[in-house]
Amino acid sequence: MYRKYVPLTLVLVVLLTLLATLGWKTAAATPAICLAESGGEAKEVYLTFDDGPSTVVTGRVLDVLKAENIKATFFIVSDRVCGREEILRRAAREGHTLGVHSATHEYSRIYASEEAFLHDVEKCAGVIEDVAGITPNVYRFPGGGAHPRFSALLSERGYRVIGWNAVCGDEEIPRAEAETLYREAVKTSRGKQPVVLLLHDSANHRATAEALPKIISYYRGQGYEFRQF
Ligand SMILES: [Zn+2]
Numbered sequence: 170m171y172r173k174y175v176p177l178t179l180v181l182v183v184l185l186t187l188l189a190t191l192g193w194k195t196a197a198a199t200p201a202i203c204l205a206e207s208g209g210e211a212k213e214v215y216l217t218f219d220d221g222p223s224t225v226v227t228g229r230v231l232d233v234l235k236a237e238n239i240k241a242t243f244f245i246v247s248d249r250v251c252g253r254e255e256i257l258r259r260a261a262r263e264g265h266t267l268g269v270h271s272a273t274h275e276y277s278r279i280y281a282s283e284e285a286f287l288h289d290v291e292k293c294a295g296v297i298e299d300v301a302g303i304t305p306n307v308y309r310f311p312g313g314g315a316h317p318r319f320s321a322l323l324s325e326r327g328y329r330v331i332g333w334n335a336v337c338g339d340e341e342i343p344r345a346e347a348e349t350l351y352r353e354a355v356k357t358s359r360g361k362q363p364v365v366l367l368l369h370d371s372a373n374h375r376a377t378a379e380a381l382p383k384i385i386s387y388y389r390g391q392g393y394e395f396r397q398f
Pocket residue numbers: 219220270274311312
């Protein structure tokens with residue numbers, strides 16, 4: 170009497186194997202990111218800015234965020250802080266999260282060894298603490314990627330590694346204008362929950378600051394809540 174179940178069982182096994190394989194491939198193709206805990210059904214977006222501070226662009230970004238009453242996350246390159254201490258202090262004063270992105274942003278130096286990596290992290294964190302009075306506990310890898318060994322070192326020191334799952338294209342698309350950045354943010358955010366959007370506020374990203382109001386307006390229109398790490 171069990172014989173009639175054999176073909177059905179075989180079909181199920183094949184289906185499950187296929188699903189498992191496809192699922193594994195999808196997971197493997199996704200960049201390593203540490204996303205926030207999802208707030209149930211609420212749509213959430215995290216605006217994250219890398220590579221600053223810069224005088225003009227970071228200032229404009231802070232102006233927009235203030236006008237819109239939104240808190241964001243800034244991953245700092247500490248060698249760029251000298252002479253821009255007030256910009257960093259302003260970001261902290263206005264309630265934004267400051268995270269570590271490196272001291273130098275020079276991959277060959279940062280990732281040369283575990284010692285070099287930790288020295289870079291501590292240097293950047295030290296500048297953020299000295300200048301803004303904030304002890305950072307979030308980190309973003311320069312150049313992205315997973316870096317499991319370095320991630321473990323960060324985790325041991327209380328850092329949470331933050332990736333991203335959407336981009337505005339301000340690094341990927343050369344000389345992109347604000348409208349292009351807006352469209353790229355919309356396109357790459359589709360179907361993501363929460364959205365962690367990668368933007369840049371270093372000196373050559375004026376178009377990013379220009380695109381920001383429209384990007385914010387899009388998420389608001391879609392019912393997203395703005396979050397910071
Ligand atoms: Zn960067």
